[in-house]
Amino acid sequence: MILSSSLIGVKAGTGKRVETSIMLSKILKRQICADCRCCCSFKKDNVSLFPVFSEDKVPADYFDGRFDADDTAKEVACPFLDRKNGCSLDEQEKPFECRIWPLHVMQKGNDRVITLSPSCPVFHGEVTEALKTFLIDDRMGNYIFCHADMHPEIVKDYIEGYQIIMNG
Numbered sequence: 001m002i003l004s005s006s007l008i009g010v011k012a013g014t015g016k017r018v019e020t021s022i023m024l025s026k027i028l029k030r031q032i033c034a035d036c037r038c039c040c041s042f043k044k045d046n047v048s049l050f051p052v053f054s055e056d057k058v059p060a061d062y063f064d065g066r067f068d069a070d071d072t073a074k075e076v077a078c079p080f081l082d083r084k085n086g087c088s089l090d091e092q093e094k095p096f097e098c099r100i101w102p103l104h105v106m107q108k109g110n111d112r113v114i115t116l117s118p119s120c121p122v123f124h125g126e127v128t129e130a131l132k133t134f135l136i137d138d139r140m141g142n143y144i145f146c147h148a149d150m151h152p153e154i155v156k157d158y159i160e161g162y163q164i165i166m167n168g
């Protein structure tokens with residue numbers, strides 16, 4: 001079942017600013033992500049998911065020449081990933097995309113959608129009741145779409161295999 005933001009019945013963006021990572025931490029403990037770090041390394045075929053940083057923090061050509069044409073499994077880590085301690089940024093410094101993982105905002109044709117990463121070991125691609133509550137009852141789906149409207153640079157092109165869980 002694909003959720004719809006219209007189910008919420010509240011116009012996106014009318015609520016107060018909500019701290020998504022705090023809300024999401026109710027269903028995904030930060031320590032799990034700190035240990036996993038799966039979202040902080042990128043392969044050639046999903047490097048488009050690298051979060052948006054200002055040019056002075058991460059230059060646009062950061063990944064140029066870092067992948068191996070013969071090794072599609074090669075992963076390149078975010079420059080802020082400390083191998084020992086995880087992300088070296090404070091929570092408030094992290095890009096929005098990092099604060100909603102394993103969710104992504106993607107554009108599929110004319111549709112703007114929220115997708116679930118297929119590789120997250122917590123959800124295994126399953127839309128749990130807790131995730132539905134987060135998106136619908138807590139109105140975070142609307143908030144995420146609203147943020148994407150204001151910051152379209154965070155919207156990624158749809159990648160096959162990412163489960164669409166909510167339509168905008």
Ligand code: SF4
Binds near residue numbers: 079082086089098
């Ligand atoms: S900013 Fe932090 S959380 Fe985001 S990809 Fe980089 S290391 Fe991971």
Ligand code: SF4
Binds near residue numbers: 033120
């Ligand atoms: S794959 Fe899941 S558990 Fe791992 S860092 Fe990403 S959101 Fe966290």
